Amino acid sequence: MAASPLGCVLPGARERLLAHYGPSASEWLDAAPSLLATVAERWKLALRSYHDAGHSSVVAVALDRQDTPVLLKAWFDPTRYRDEITALGVWAGGPTADVIETADDLSIAAMELVGGRPGGTARPEREVQMVAAVIHGLHTVGRKQARTMLPRLDDFLQRTMLPRIVDRTVKLDLGTRGWLVREALPEAHALRPSSARTTVLHADLYRENVIFDQRGLARLIDPHPMVGDAAYDWAFWTVHYDLGQATFQRMAIASRISGISVPELSAWCRAIALDGLLYYTEIGDPAEESAAEVLATLMAVGAEGAGSR
Structure with missing residues (x-):
């Protein structure tokens, strides 16, 4: 070499x-x-x-x-x-x-x-709305090639995400957050992806994976792609794009653009927030506090209240 x-x-x-x-x-x-x-x-x-x-x-x-x-x-x-x-x-x-x-x-x-340059150019004022439009566009293209040989969301949920949630729930000392995790756990197991929304997912929509070009247009980078229900991407973006900030604003935008109802989208958000909280707890990441607040708020507000935020 x-x-x-x-x-x-x-x-x-x-x-x-x-x-x-x-x-x-x-x-x-x-x-x-x-x-x-x-x-x-x-x-x-x-x-x-x-x-x-x-x-x-x-x-x-x-x-x-x-x-x-x-x-x-x-x-x-x-x-x-x-x-x-x-x-x-x-x-x-x-x-x-x-x-x-x-x-x-x-x-x-x-x-x-x-x-x-690495990291792209400066972020525009209407960043969130622009990114939501780009996610929708990506899903539109992905629906036409949903038979692509990529990992399947269904397999990820059943073989990776849900088992690790259960494993971490058992082995971690959750302290005063134990009740929160126990409340959220049944709903995570009840998730049922919709085949009608199957597309190629980015599946890693953290803010660091969205950068902007010289024209000020959003570009999605570093995907961890899967094929499955678009609700997963929208919920991941809602929870993790700016953890603890403007969560319900993103949820409302995601619901409006995707056509997924707020109650259905919020159920996915709670499962993803639960998974994130347990991960941050396991590694001792300071984001644990924000993740707990997001999950608690999602649980407290519930499906009906989220749409009014």
Whole structure:
């Protein structure tokens, strides 16, 4: 493999990937600089710097032969690489980052650098409304290719999300929040995805995964894609886009644009907020407090009250 001018992976990126994947990622992280150098040589790119972001990949900025900056993204998990590239192919030409080159043998892609710099340009005033419109557009395209070979939401719910909720409920010391978790748990188990809303989901709609280009248009990046009910994306965005802030504003916008009723959408929100609370509790993240407040408010307001907020 080629020697890298970038040096070792940044400490922050290394820590995040080790926390996400465990010690098995250590050897790959040591090799990542050489892997990036190999594709840079293959694609005639000049490596410039790392970009310290993400929990599943190592990211670097490079220049092509026209001195245009591009983003290089190297995934530790080949399956995560294939899924993301597949989804970006479904959405090609839409409000995502364009894929320029792929190296399936190394699980690395060269991608458009949205906004000409890592993190994109400044966020506009009507950010929330613009992002909601983009999510709706992504779902519209995704419905036409819902047979794409990606993980299924139904499987994720039954094999991953619900089992981990139960496991964490049992093993964690929830203290005074135990009642809240017990109240929310039955409804999470009662979720039933609608096949009528099946589309390709982004499934990771944190605010950091929405950036803006030079025209001020929203682009959705770093999906963790699945195929399933659009309600999952809308609820995830409602809860996690700006945790603890303007939750019911986003819910109202999501309901209006998607056509999903507030009572149905709020049920998905409660399940996702529950999953988030237990995750933050397990890792000792300060976001635990906000997640608990969001879940408590969702539970207290209930399906009828949410629509009036």
